[in-house]
Amino acid sequence: MGKNLQTGERLRPIDLARGHGLSTQAVRNYEEAGILPAADRTPSGYRSYTPLHAGALRAFLALLPGHGHPTATAIMRAVNEDAADEAFRLIDESHAQLLDDRRTLRAVESALRDLDPEHTKASDPGGTFIGPLARKLGIRPATLRKWEDAGLVHPRRDPRTGYRLYDESAVRDARVTHQLRRGGYLLEQIAPLIDQVRSAGGLEPLEAALTDWHRRLSARGRAMLTGAAELEAYLRARD
Template sequence: MGKNLQSTERPKLRPVDLAREHGLSTQAVRNYEEAGILPAAARSPHGYRGYTPLHAGALRAFLALLPGHGHPTATAIMRAVNEGAAEEAFRLIDESHAQLLEDRRTLRAVESALRDLDLGSPATPEPGGTFIGPLARRLGIRPATLRAWEDAGLVQPRRDPRTGYRVYDEAAVRDARLAHQLRRGGYPLERIAPLIAHVRTAGGLAPLEAALTEWHGRLSARGRAMLAGAAELDGYLRARG
């Protein structure tokens, strides 16, 4: 299908012609073709690639998909389209939109969790507390993850003086919940630790407002980028016929 379409295209473009439009190297363009992001190019008797406006459209579509979907998914989308598997490409796009929606829900959950916390007063330890296994199951993570969060300063369980087991009181459970939500939101451990430290000591949500605003901005940018990517991909699909 790709070769028939290419034969109808009049202008022949060199790799450098595609590369210059986007500030890429010619090797990057060749790599994109080898990865299936661009359809296979016709070759001259001397082995030189001859690209067409169809290839230029494929490159524009891929680069437009990147900010909203990420490199692996954008690559898979373009490869599926070039292989004639448009339904698979649409499924991948749907999955990205579903993930964006889930990330928005995660952000709302973080904001809700923060609002529900009584940050104005220090947490009072509960008489009992919970152990690492039950807490890990409640959060849907491994006990090793909680231990890693402890090493990073995200949670501070106390030790049972008799058994030496970790015991998570109300404050430690709160910190674990916040760490879990922020990790799901894409925050690295080194950025979560100071946020939780602020929660422990600041007595308000103000220190977290900038992070939450940035998070909102990232999600909005992804949504806008998905729209731009969809427009370019639709143009490429129309060009393929």
């Protein structure tokens, strides 16, 4: 790999672009963003790149799937500014976020395992009032109102009385919230989990979503390994 990153060979923007299915403008944009080190100029003013630039481009493109564009850009910019510690900090933050995402997934799975499917439905097809639902969950009505204020539960109002009515989806959200609170999760930690349940359209469709979630987290973790390998090669070349 060291041979490929020797700096004697000169490359045109088109040479870098073709190897990665990019436009020459994209290569220039990457240089201007600090993703690539600054290129030398020929006497006629054209950019002149080296295999070191090609290594930077490979590292950036390898970092993208695992870290996302903003973080991958910041990592490469830090490296090119000789601020390797900042680059490593950004990488650590991405890994910490991935770990948090895995914990979130485990929390959702745990909450769903503890739910009784027969009890996630409102007993009354028209909805359940706050008092009966609170008694079923073993909590106070004030707790349900607090969850509503936090956006975790969305009851509707009875058109005649104005009282809160919890339909099947609201009962489901209340039960998932209850399970997660019992597990020690804070309301602000529960909110994204409830969003996952709602976006999946309920508990049953969420099973498929959870499988896909597992797959995406694994792919992201592996992409981080690939990105780390290419970045290490680029760091060695710079050294």
